[in-house]
Amino acid sequence: MSDVLLEVNDLHVSFFLTEGIVRAVSGVSFQIERGKTLGIVGESGCGKSVTARAILNMVRPPGRIVSGEINYYGQSDTPIDLAKLDPHGAEIRRIRWGEISMIFQEPMTSLSPVHTIGNQMIEAIRLHMDMSKQDAAAHAVGLLARVGLAQPERLLTRYRHELSGGMRQRVMIAMALSCNPKLLIADEPTTAVDVTTQAQILNLMRDLQQEFGMAIIFITHALGVIAEVADHVVVMYLGEEAEVADVDTIYYKAAHPYTQALLRSIPRHDIKLDRLETIEGNVPDPMNMPDGCKFHPRCRHYDPGKCANPALLQIGEQHWSRCARAHEINPQLSRTEQPS
Amino acid sequence: MFQFLMRRSLAALATIWVISIVSFVIIQLPPGDFLTTYMANLREMGERVPEEQIAAMRERYGLGEPMFVQYYKWMRGIIQDGDFGRSMEWGVPVSMLLWDRIGLTVMVGLSSILFVWVVAIPVGVYSATHQYSILDYLFTFIGFLGLAIPNFLLALVLMWIGWSVFGQNVGGLYSPEYSNAPWSIGKFIDLLSHLWIPMLIVGTSWTAGLIRTMRANMLDEINQPYVETARAKGLTEWRLVWKYPVRVALNPFISTVGYALPQIVGGVLITAVVLNLPTIGPLLLRALLSQDMFMAGAIVMILSILTVIGTLISDILLAVFDPRIRLE
Amino acid sequence: MANVEQRGQKANSELSPILDADILEPEKEKIAVATPRQLMWWKFRKHRVAVFSGILLIIFYTIALFADFISPYDPNAFDAKHKFVPPMYVSFINEDGNFTLRPGVHGLILHKNPETLRITYEKDKSVWYPVHFFVRERPYKLLGFIETDIHLFGLGEEAGSDKIFVLGSDRLGRDMLSRIFYGARISLSIGLVSVFLSLTLGIVLGGISGYYGGWTDNIIQRVIEFIRSVPGLPLWMALSAALPSDWSQIRRYFGITIILSMIGWTELGRQVRGRFLALRTEDFVLSARLSGARDLRIILRHMVPSFTSHIIASLTLSVPGIILTETGLSFLGLGLRQPVVSWGVLLQEAQNIRTVALAPWLLLPGLAVVLTVLAFNFLGDGLRDAADPFSR
Numbered sequence A: 001m002s003d004v005l006l007e008v009n010d011l012h013v014s015f016f017l018t019e020g021i022v023r024a025v026s027g028v029s030f031q032i033e034r035g036k037t038l039g040i041v042g043e044s045g046c047g048k049s050v051t052a053r054a055i056l057n058m059v060r061p062p063g064r065i066v067s068g069e070i071n072y073y074g075q076s077d078t079p080i081d082l083a084k085l086d087p088h089g090a091e092i093r094r095i096r097w098g099e100i101s102m103i104f105q106e107p108m109t110s111l112s113p114v115h116t117i118g119n120q121m122i123e124a125i126r127l128h129m130d131m132s133k134q135d136a137a138a139h140a141v142g143l144l145a146r147v148g149l150a151q152p153e154r155l156l157t158r159y160r161h162e163l164s165g166g167m168r169q170r171v172m173i174a175m176a177l178s179c180n181p182k183l184l185i186a187d188e189p190t191t192a193v194d195v196t197t198q199a200q201i202l203n204l205m206r207d208l209q210q211e212f213g214m215a216i217i218f219i220t221h222a223l224g225v226i227a228e229v230a231d232h233v234v235v236m237y238l239g240e241e242a243e244v245a246d247v248d249t250i251y252y253k254a255a256h257p258y259t260q261a262l263l264r265s266i267p268r269h270d271i272k273l274d275r276l277e278t279i280e281g282n283v284p285d286p287m288n289m290p291d292g293c294k295f296h297p298r299c300r301h302y303d304p305g306k307c308a309n310p311a312l313l314q315i316g317e318q319h320w321s322r323c324a325r326a327h328e329i330n331p332q333l334s335r336t337e338q339p340s
Numbered sequence B: 001m002f003q004f005l006m007r008r009s010l011a012a013l014a015t016i017w018v019i020s021i022v023s024f025v026i027i028q029l030p031p032g033d034f035l036t037t038y039m040a041n042l043r044e045m046g047e048r049v050p051e052e053q054i055a056a057m058r059e060r061y062g063l064g065e066p067m068f069v070q071y072y073k074w075m076r077g078i079i080q081d082g083d084f085g086r087s088m089e090w091g092v093p094v095s096m097l098l099w100d101r102i103g104l105t106v107m108v109g110l111s112s113i114l115f116v117w118v119v120a121i122p123v124g125v126y127s128a129t130h131q132y133s134i135l136d137y138l139f140t141f142i143g144f145l146g147l148a149i150p151n152f153l154l155a156l157v158l159m160w161i162g163w164s165v166f167g168q169n170v171g172g173l174y175s176p177e178y179s180n181a182p183w184s185i186g187k188f189i190d191l192l193s194h195l196w197i198p199m200l201i202v203g204t205s206w207t208a209g210l211i212r213t214m215r216a217n218m219l220d221e222i223n224q225p226y227v228e229t230a231r232a233k234g235l236t237e238w239r240l241v242w243k244y245p246v247r248v249a250l251n252p253f254i255s256t257v258g259y260a261l262p263q264i265v266g267g268v269l270i271t272a273v274v275l276n277l278p279t280i281g282p283l284l285l286r287a288l289l290s291q292d293m294f295m296a297g298a299i300v301m302i303l304s305i306l307t308v309i310g311t312l313i314s315d316i317l318l319a320v321f322d323p324r325i326r327l328e
Numbered sequence C: 001m002a003n004v005e006q007r008g009q010k011a012n013s014e015l016s017p018i019l020d021a022d023i024l025e026p027e028k029e030k031i032a033v034a035t036p037r038q039l040m041w042w043k044f045r046k047h048r049v050a051v052f053s054g055i056l057l058i059i060f061y062t063i064a065l066f067a068d069f070i071s072p073y074d075p076n077a078f079d080a081k082h083k084f085v086p087p088m089y090v091s092f093i094n095e096d097g098n099f100t101l102r103p104g105v106h107g108l109i110l111h112k113n114p115e116t117l118r119i120t121y122e123k124d125k126s127v128w129y130p131v132h133f134f135v136r137e138r139p140y141k142l143l144g145f146i147e148t149d150i151h152l153f154g155l156g157e158e159a160g161s162d163k164i165f166v167l168g169s170d171r172l173g174r175d176m177l178s179r180i181f182y183g184a185r186i187s188l189s190i191g192l193v194s195v196f197l198s199l200t201l202g203i204v205l206g207g208i209s210g211y212y213g214g215w216t217d218n219i220i221q222r223v224i225e226f227i228r229s230v231p232g233l234p235l236w237m238a239l240s241a242a243l244p245s246d247w248s249q250i251r252r253y254f255g256i257t258i259i260l261s262m263i264g265w266t267e268l269g270r271q272v273r274g275r276f277l278a279l280r281t282e283d284f285v286l287s288a289r290l291s292g293a294r295d296l297r298i299i300l301r302h303m304v305p306s307f308t309s310h311i312i313a314s315l316t317l318s319v320p321g322i323i324l325t326e327t328g329l330s331f332l333g334l335g336l337r338q339p340v341v342s343w344g345v346l347l348q349e350a351q352n353i354r355t356v357a358l359a360p361w362l363l364l365p366g367l368a369v370v371l372t373v374l375a376f377n378f379l380g381d382g383l384r385d386a387a388d389p390f391s392r
């Protein structure tokens, strides 16, 4: 068995609206290894959640996976291409939650308002594991206790509105782990909670990863969070990868102006600025993408002569950047690393 | 929950009280008191009423006394003896004429609501899950059509079709052989076989609106994260739609049904007139046309009270169904 | 894409991005100055069914306005020789079987079944009357003040006592087409007048409720709740029945209008109140208040204009209910009465199922009602979507 658990190749996802086509994801590739954490970062609207949905083959009309492969190496070395599966078929339904589970972006509303926590957890457990109702309930109680919730038995009969945001997020994590998935996709699991809770949840997820051994795709818009959890990072911009590398490389040798701008915009306590650094300009209209390099309207290094149509360049052993001037903007990159 | 029930019941009682005042005002609307008219009617038919009896009735209904005394006596009659006054046209107590017709009115109303539910929920769910499909457009159009066709017109057209194509009168609630027969299984089945026409007529105009409500409610829910979660769990589309968004969308739907009830009652009324059903509708029309005001007031009051009770029941149902209200 | 190019360069210079966009994109500039009403109109135009419904309604109201001009006959004129004439085919083939450019109708031969006494009509192939346009007969006042005797069409003098019944005639030989045209006057106007009254009631009460809040709000809310929780129809029936029978037609018309307007105002009142509650705290109202404007002035000058588009949409959607109720009441004999002609009054003729079976064209006024109500609903839907894309 190889180390790779999931491999995304040249994924394209588009939404076909009456006003036009939104190419939410256009040519994204990455892989994730067993037990590791991959961070996906990017501004709002860059296609992070759409990518996550595509992995579970859950992109809904008017959206569709246009092309690309999502190879899942679950049981053996022969992968299953999730993108080719029938989105309503039995195969993908077995994989959903059973092998790959997901925590959605909106923890407040990810639980049903009219069903008890127990109902929703037991449903998931019994769907994928051969358990009686009592066993499933016991299993759920164990998980709820494991994620640090008090009085887990009573929690089973509670409803969503009786729980705080942090509690709901913990319930979601417990539910996501209930069928021992090999991969957990966490879509901005900490955006809706306060900073203390955020740290607790990050720690919890790290502990659980040790214990359960699943791989995690961690989606966020804050590069600062990524540093704490991820092994590898994909920086996305307008549906493309701007830069891909391991976490240290991203922090110390960023080779894309967008990554550099993101790094600059992390507030730092050691340097006092008059105002917070932001990235100049706004995210362009998804219907009306800029030609050539998509980042150029906001780029301070833009040179029309050089930046025609940048491809994802390999600039280091495990380091790719979609900037034609990657070497110029980052003097730290040694010339020798450049592939011939 | 208990508090909620108490609050709703008190509100319903208050509404019923206001209804009684409004009904009383209706009785008082035409000039002159009813006894004078009643006497005049009797005299016309050549009957003589002994003076003592007139005096007794005067006393009973408080005629000639201030309004509030009359109202008080009228209400006391209703609450103590179920005496709603006398029908001038029929010359008997109103309650005698009403009771058997009320049962059938409730029956037609309930079956119409049942029809509305049975049709509106699945169609609304289908329309929402297949938004902008051909069938969705078709249902929307039929819905608008149903809203636009007055009940009585639909009734007329159905009668006309029944008459000219099948050569039979589709009106009424019983076949001739059962109309005066005592209750039996056969009569009940016969009733059911006639009931579907008024049910259909009243139903169509309301299903239309409620399909739209259900569809809109569903569209609100169907992209909610909890539905995505359910899908990510690997549930089949069918199971997850019916378990999650439908269940949530039903709550505002139930309260809409509560609001629709008053109009459904109106629909039943006017349809009954065209189809000549032995319900309260034709009786009310007749009473109004002949200014038989005790009768009219009593019918307005009973219909309103029934509606308020119906709405109360639907509120309670809502509370039972929705944990957010239940725990308030 | 020169635009993008320039933009990129500008971004490098010190111009702020907002300024940048303003200078470089002339289309955007236009959008920026479009009034909300203009935006609403643009959105509305995309709604084809709604636009079509709007046009249809304009046609209907024009017909109502010029009913005396386009109706071939007096709607109340009896004609014992033409009872229950079925709708006639208007053809372009004359009595010799030749094609003509002028439309016309054949004469009728009357048959009476000696046993059932039922009258049937047969087309008289040998007689063909061409339709004349702008014929002069029956003087009237167009729009109420222009005296004239010109009518859009008729058979002219050569037809003698024969008539053209495009939509047939009723039991007294009255022309259905003319009656439907005249009926449009009452049925369509009663909708508008009632809605206007509801609007006044709704704005005044809803406005008071939302603007002042407190116990005033409480009382008005309870009243609205009461009206919404009891079945309206029996109440309206009772109230209409209580209108004194010796009232003149015009008084009766207004009486019924007032009764009908009590249907619509609660919904409007609720909406106005909601808007007021939301607006009360907004800055511009507050600043008007701080600068000492009087309450009424604030309501009329600052608050009402900010939600007219919603009101227009809700108004449009409340017309159908009123038209349907009028039709229902008149059909039952509790609303308007003969000789006033409204669609509901016309449908009274169709109460008896044997008559309908004999002369189904008596149901045609119902078709007019259905079309009107459909059009109002579609129009209102389109307006609502245009006024506020996020509300349903």
Ligand SMILES: Nc1ncnc2c1ncn2[C@@H]1O[C@H](COP(=O)(O)OP(=O)(O)OP(=O)(O)O)[C@@H](O)[C@H]1O
Pocket: A015, A017, A022, A023, A024, A042, A043, A044, A045, A046, A047, A048, A049, A050, A051, A062, A063, A105, A221, A286
């Ligand atoms: N259902 C949809 N219909 C149309 N466009 C959509 C839909 N879902 C997503 N998109 C488009 O796809 C693009 C990417 O959306 P996505 O939700 O993946 O962003 P994101 O990176 O997750 O942003 P955020 O950080 O705000 O969650 C956006 O431009 C959005 O407009």
Ligand SMILES: [Mg+2]
Pocket: A048, A049, A050, A105, A187
């Ligand atoms: Mg997202």
